[in-house]
Amino acid sequence: MPKQINVALIGNPNTGKTSVFNALTGLNQKVGNYPGITVEKKEGVCKLPRGVKAHIIDLPGTYSLNASSLDENVVIELLLNKKDKDFPDVAVVVSDVENLKRNLLLYTQIKDLKIPTILAINMSDRMKYKGIQLDIPFLEKELHTKIALISTRKNKGIDQLKELIINFKELSTEPCVNASEVDSNYFDGLRKAFPNQLLYKLWLVISQDVNFGKTDRNEVDVINSFKTKSKADLKRLQQKETIKRYQFINNTLKIGQTIDLKSAKDLRIKLDRILTHKVWGYLIFFVILLTIFQAIYDWSSVPMDFIDSVFASLSELTKNSLPQGAFTDLIAEGIIPGLGGIVIFIPQIAFLFLFIAVLEESGYMSRVVFLMDRIMRRFGLSGKSIVPLISGTACAIPAIMATRNIESWKERLITILVTPFTTCSARLPVYLIIISLVIPEGRFIGLSYQALTLMLLYLIGFGAAIFSAWLLNKILKINSKTFFVVEMPNYKLPLFKNVALTVIEKTKSFVFGAGKIILAISIVLWFLASYGPGDEFNNAEDIVTTEYASQNLSDVELQQKIASHKLEHSFIGIAGHAIEPTIRPLGYDWKIGIALVSSFAAREVFVGTLATIYSVGSDEEETIKNRMAGEVNPITGGPLFNFASGISLLLFYAFAMQCMSTLAIVKRETNSWKWPILQLTIMTAFAYVVALIAFQVLK
Template identity: 50%
Template sequence: MTSGEDMITDPAGVAGSVERLEVAAGRTGGLLARIALVGNPNSGKSSLFNQLTGLNQKVGNFPGVTVDRKTGISQLTPQLRAEIIDLPGTYSLYPKSLDEKVITSLFYDHTSPQYPDFVVVTVDASNLRRNLLLFTQLADLGLPAILALNMMDTAEQHGIQIDIAALQQELGVPVVPLNARKGVGIAALKILMSQTLGAPTMGFYKPEEDLVPMVRQIRDYFNLHNDYLALHYAHQYRHLAFLSPDERAYLEELTTKYDFKPTVRQAQETIARYARVNEILLNCVTVTRTEQNEPYSNRLDKVLTHRVWGYGIFFGILFLMFQAVFAWASYPMELIDQGVAWINSLIQTNFSGPLINLLTEGVLAGLGGVLIFIPQIALLFAFIAVLEETGYMARVTFMMDRIMRRFGLNGKSIVPLISGVACAVPAIMSARTIENRKDRLITIFVTPLMSCSARIPVYTVLIGLVVPDEAVLGIFNLRGFALMGLYLLGFFAAIFSAWAMKLLMRTTERSYFIMEFPVYRWPRWKNVGITILEKVKTFVFQAGKVILAISIILWVLATYGPPGRLEQVETQARAIAATQRLTPDETEARVASERLENSYAGIFGHVLEPAIRPLGFDWKIGISLITSFAAREVFVGTMSTIYSVGQDADELTVQQKLAAEKDIYGQPFFTPARSFSLLVFYVFAMQCMSTLAATYRETKGWKWPMLQLIYMTGLAYVSSWLVYSLMS
């Protein structure tokens, strides 16, 4: 492998790069550089990011926009570290989606604090012709680069041999052969990234002669360093957020003056670039054999994407997933639940006082209602990660396009809908890849109807109360059937809501669906493990912070009341208990119940009760409905906190506490009618405040979030009332 210094012939480029890296190391206290990973979709960029950063990852937003930015720290050498930015996949620097617009804005604004010191361009070695188009564009921008030649194993299987040395010579940058999924070549890439790198020395495309006067004026006006960057200012000034209104007005006037036609010029450039890429590949790539047999992926696709069997296989996989969420996770869930109850009992037995009550009845009771669901969350994300790693999820998107279009959506809508099973916030954000505005708005509107992972705690507890833990046909769990039914109910509600919106939103804009199928691969278990750990950590810490705060507030509201009121009701309760000759335990239970009902929380719950009584709900459930608007999983924590306040030390789990609750007639409170009414309410109700905020950011106004909230709340209320009325 030739080193970076051997490849670069421009001393000024090397010097400039060294200076940039020294500045980077100084500004970050030893952090070598800020490195951007960029490449086509399905080029293995995410696998490379995972290999470079491991668990040192975090997800945030690009400054000023709602596009996800995944960053991580990579230890290149024992002394040097680098910040790695994983950018969304793109085919070229001419953006069509919001993700791609953010990438181009990042590369065009040298003053941005996020501007990378150099880029690693990840390409699919088995499809160099298409992948090198993006590389040549980045090279013409003058960005220092390394070419990561990924999927070398796939190229070899197809009889493709690449002369690495010749390719380096043709491109003018270091080239590293990789198999990112297996970690092959990662060490060499890290070493190369830690060395000095110069800007690419050769250009691949020059603007036409008639554009040179306009391009040079743009260069002078904006003080840009090359012609191609100036040309992109003319192409994309409307989408570059860092430009001022005056600067946009200047560019609009200039492009009008020179009669600049972006679409025509882009087509001419693409043709010229592909001609140059073909010349390069003729000198560097040899195909030793042609594919005699039909590729294995194509044969498998005939089954998995079949018009009939494809859907059956997909729903079979979903069925297996929901069975596993209940059956496989039951034992670790019981251990966690009993462990939290045991710790609570131990603390209450050995310590006393208001702070101890706050810890056991508030904090631990609330957090215990979240920790118990870690096994189910981990299993759910494990299934999703495996489906994505194998390449099957792309096939699901293709299949669902046939159905989605009948309901006002397209195949790309299935990505947000399926992502909504994990969390509605990133799912709504992922809808920005849908080019058609109507399809995008409808997708954003209906995505929260998909049951997210935060609803699993609610579903699990309530299903466990009313659905028997019985096997069907000896292997299938009845509770798994119930869980899948709730998810399908949300899905059908989403697509029928989309159909109704399609009729209301008439538009002449046509949508299209184009996607590339990745080849089938065995999942890389390291990547699956990283995904599970990331999602569980996010679930626990993000939900935990909300639940901790709400649990403390709820404990205070449920423990204290208006001055003198709690003492008065306690005296009355003890007097009635004495008259009725209740046992000491029955007396204390009655006192605790009366104190809770007359606390601040009880008073607030009774205010809500008339509105929710037709649904079968009482004031305790009313409190949980309000608090869970912060996050759906807070419902279980709230119920656990409410039913813990004032109780003696015991080892009851959350589900056992709810099962022990009685109505005014001494019968179990959570009957099938009441439990299914509550389940249906949570299927349709707006998920949380964060979902509304995501809709607001994506639609840039309060119109759609408010319509979303009103529609989903109304749908939840009416559906819950119907269920309770029919089952009572």
């Protein structure tokens, strides 16, 4: 018995595979990418009885081993490559008790690869509601396996699954279906040509359009040289194989599964009728959105204020406790305010992902995809484009990667180009701080103006995305065919554990992903704001003291004048003044200009940058929001962040392509610099014009 067993979790999408993974691994899991590609790789460790450990890989959801997307490539490549360090000792095929027939297709294919396979039938708690009964001993006999009847919701059957994993050597590797019967002559020839190879592996290598990257290249080439049939003939054989498998599955389930429709209590159809209704469906979705944005504001205000004041006190404490000097200033004025600028948004980001996770877990998100398909089609996109657009509310990078399951190149390209318009979580800190400064706190029918503004910004982003899609659909002359299929999973109460793990994982990646960049940029900015060339900077004290000698300023006022003079003549001040003429018509000063430039690395850097710039030279304990609210426009004498400049900034961030990483991903996904450069130029120019008009009209 090996001390560590490699286990692959395989299954159709929406079978609760990730819930099984979470139940087996708990917090002992990590998320990464498969080497060389950007498909998410989830792996974890599960402690089994008798001191044995299982290394579990949660493979991307797939309907069969006939791969049509990059995600499915990953599954097939792993199962065909025995040399892979992750090659499973045992495969666990997770299936949904309500969709056994469809799920068993994949199961029978994996069995043909002679990998010890366990069938885990999930969502068993729904059997009584659906009137389903299973003859487990019969199914085990026919399917040549052991079955674990599990319910991750009720935490049932997981121990039985662990027992089966630990005893995987007792599992039969006998196939369920003899696939070679679909063309005996062809398969006999194949068997004779490669007597030492597994027949079904040979067939998969020959019949798939997979770009085998990890499997031995020579081996694949030799096998492919046996393609004695045309591509169309191979496809026909593949279809025959699928029909044969379904015949076997139908015959097995005819005896092994009984469904009493009379005892089924199905709310699903009734709920679908309302939630996907052409009027009520949209209205309900709109109300849900409103509720989410209101809750984000109402629930997070207390923890946010607390975090803000903690960082202000921490900065003050550092200054008072450590010996005076440049490094102490760097920590108190650069690092702490910079980090505070990201940590403060944890409550709102966590609440946003909490709501998204609940909507996904409950099965409602698929209904939204279905609803939106009606709208998307009018703009030259399919419902599949809505998945990247909704994922874009978290981050444009995974969203752009999610376009890989769009078959039509034109639709995929358009989706890639317009996805950065959707409001990502990096825009959220910018929106929240500006909204809190320029939008009053009053309410309209119980909804705060601030929450309504935030929702409006999300709608503007989405509107800009679909309008651009419509425009691109008219301009781009690319011929391609498309189809849209979406699976509607059953409605279910979200599992707390799944939701919590999603929130923790997403919030962690937001804080640590952006946090490191913000910390580094805060350090560089503090340096640029605290050092400068020439006499104006080096002799600031003498210059300011002489200039204000006749005004009898207090010590505090004089120190503020010196700090302000130094900042203006620091490296950052000189750079800021150089770009100021370009941004002045938009209502911004040079400090905002610096924040705009630095936030090109990542949008959320904007708040941290302003927090750092405004902290340099200040001795007072002050929160980020108060520092920004106290900034004065030197020309008008009024607040720098007023309604006109605030709206202008919000619109600039809504439309501008302020993200280097997204541009890099677009370049990789389109394999050309042309598209990211066009995207950057058009989005930034559009953002500038809209922000300019907004400020000039509102000022």
